[in-house]
Amino acid sequence: MRARGWVEGVMAALALLMLAGCKATPPGRLETAAMTSAKHRIFVGNRKEKNPLAATLETIDEGKEAFGHYCVACHGKDGQNTGVPFTMSPPAPLLTSRAVQDYTDGQLKWVIDYGIWPSGMPGSKGTLSDEEVWSIVVFLRHLPPAGSQGEPEMYTQ
Ligand code: HEC
Numbered sequence: 001m002r003a004r005g006w007v008e009g010v011m012a013a014l015a016l017l018m019l020a021g022c023k024a025t026p027p028g029r030l031e032t033a034a035m036t037s038a039k040h041r042i043f044v045g046n047r048k049e050k051n052p053l054a055a056t057l058e059t060i061d062e063g064k065e066a067f068g069h070y071c072v073a074c075h076g077k078d079g080q081n082t083g084v085p086f087t088m089s090p091p092a093p094l095l096t097s098r099a100v101q102d103y104t105d106g107q108l109k110w111v112i113d114y115g116i117w118p119s120g121m122p123g124s125k126g127t128l129s130d131e132e133v134w135s136i137v138v139f140l141r142h143l144p145p146a147g148s149q150g151e152p153e154m155y156t157q
Contacts, residue, residue, distance in 0.1 A: 036099050043116075049106030053134045055141065063139025066132045070124060072152040079143045083151025088120040096143050108137045 053059050068077065076082040079095035093100055103111065112133050115123035124133065150156075 044103065044107045044110055046106040046110035047104050049104075049109065051105040051109075051134050051137055053131070053138055055138050059135050059138045060142050062132070063135035063137070066128060066136050067139050070128060071136070073154060074120065077144075077149035077152055078146050079140065080146040082147050082149070083155055085155055090119050092121070094146075095140055096146075100140070105134075105137050105141075108140060109133055112136060 067075075067079070071079075074084060074088065074092050075095060076084050081092060081094065084092070100108075109130075111121070112128070113123055113125040115121045128136075
């Protein structure tokens, strides 16, 4: 109980610091890199869990299908923001970027399950099954070239 309270206190303090940091001048490159690596180390758990699904064409397709329902609105069909008519703050990163691809499969699962608070990235636990999330993780490792999938239908109709 005590240990838990302590961890939560530290997390809250860090979150406040990060918020304060955002309100002041935009962080420099180094600071951003430090914050990103801190985010990877401290906030995003589940580093060690392995993806139980093999990267077959079928799994990639399943992931693409689930991604097409739950993620395209903000990330585009290619995971690279193609055709998304708004920018969020913080913006949705290119899912092909180094910062995202450097996560382990377990961490990507965690990000999708729990989202990134307090940004616009929602958690999907309870909405998506573990199998769907793992297939999305496989899809994220095999994203198609930027622009190759067209724009999300919800914005073109
Ligand atoms: C409502 C818009 C929205 C939806 C829907 C959404 N995301 Fe995101 N996503 C974001 C934003 C905004 C960020 C940037 C968060 C940040 O940097 O704090 C993000 C970040 C991410 C990241 C990188 C996290 C990091 O720490 O750099 C991954 C991976 C991701 N999203 C995957 C997904 C997947 C997979 C889905 C579907 C299950 C999804 N997102 C649905 C808005 C969204």
